[in-house]
Amino acid sequence: MRPVTKWRAGQMILQNGNQVTVLENYSPYGNANSILQLNLGNYCSYCEIFSSDLEVEHVIPKNQNDSKKTEWDNFLLACGRCNGKDNKSNKLVDLNNIYLPHLQNTLFIFEYKEGGLVAIHPQVEQNNQKTKANALLNLVGLDKYPGNPKYSPTQRHKMGFPENDKRWEHRRTAWEKAMRKLKALENGEISAKAVARFAEERGFFSVWLSVFYAHPDVKHEMISLFKGTEITCFATSTFNPIPRSPNNQIDPI
Ligand SMILES: [Zn+2]
Numbered sequence: 001m002r003p004v005t006k007w008r009a010g011q012m013i014l015q016n017g018n019q020v021t022v023l024e025n026y027s028p029y030g031n032a033n034s035i036l037q038l039n040l041g042n043y044c045s046y047c048e049i050f051s052s053d054l055e056v057e058h059v060i061p062k063n064q065n066d067s068k069k070t071e072w073d074n075f076l077l078a079c080g081r082c083n084g085k086d087n088k089s090n091k092l093v094d095l096n097n098i099y100l101p102h103l104q105n106t107l108f109i110f111e112y113k114e115g116g117l118v119a120i121h122p123q124v125e126q127n128n129q130k131t132k133a134n135a136l137l138n139l140v141g142l143d144k145y146p147g148n149p150k151y152s153p154t155q156r157h158k159m160g161f162p163e164n165d166k167r168w169e170h171r172r173t174a175w176e177k178a179m180r181k182l183k184a185l186e187n188g189e190i191s192a193k194a195v196a197r198f199a200e201e202r203g204f205f206s207v208w209l210s211v212f213y214a215h216p217d218v219k220h221e222m223i224s225l226f227k228g229t230e231i232t233c234f235a236t237s238t239f240n241p242i243p244r245s246p247n248n249q250i251d252p253i
């Protein structure tokens with residue numbers, strides 16, 4: 001999951017040639033949608049799909065804390081599936097016991113594989129870190145893919161989750177597209193910049209970054225092209241994910 005950096009409330013930014021101040025509160029909260037997309041790109045903050053139909057997502061759900069309903073600091077962007085009733089919805093969120101894409105390096109904690117698979121990365125070793133990574137995985141159901149033994153079949157859902165939850169399939173397709181571009185890059189048919197531009201219009205940053213793991217030039221282009229990507233989450237020459245808060249002795253991730 002792409003680590004992002006959000007603008008601060010009070011910060012001045014340029015929107016369509018006009019200077020705009022990021023507000024502390026947006027009421028109704030839907031008014032924050034366009035500035036969030038300007039900040040973070042047109043991607044779901046969780047599944048990373050490129051979409052023209054993103055919602056303002058309340059990290060702490062509205063029913064958990066009403067005062068956070070309009071608060072800029074509590075917003076991300078989400079697709080209807082990640083934010084929907086079978087996934088995040090109104091589930092309680094404890095910021096001390098979960099990783100989130102605007103606060104930690106959420107690319108460091110997950111491993112993306114062929115076939116649309118997502119799992120906790122083996123480099124997450126400590127139990128408390130695994131717990132926080134799992135909390136995010138479960139919050140948005142990012143590891144819902146056919147055959148994952150974690151989801152037992154029910155009478156209603158033979159895969160253990162609704163069949164119209166196709167996020168895994170979108171990731172699988174993205175993986176296949178990225179593999180074709182990898183071949184083209186290695187054959188000298190396409191530049192690193194062209195690969196990154198192609199990816200930018202399709203989303204699934206983490207899938208592309210995994211496929212192009214051995215190509216720092218592509219990763220570098222992608223990190224600068226995908227709006228809002230937090231650059232400090234990547235090593236300077238390899239652009240591999242690194243912990244976001246190296247000086248935090250309790251948990252650097
Ligand atoms: Zn999503």
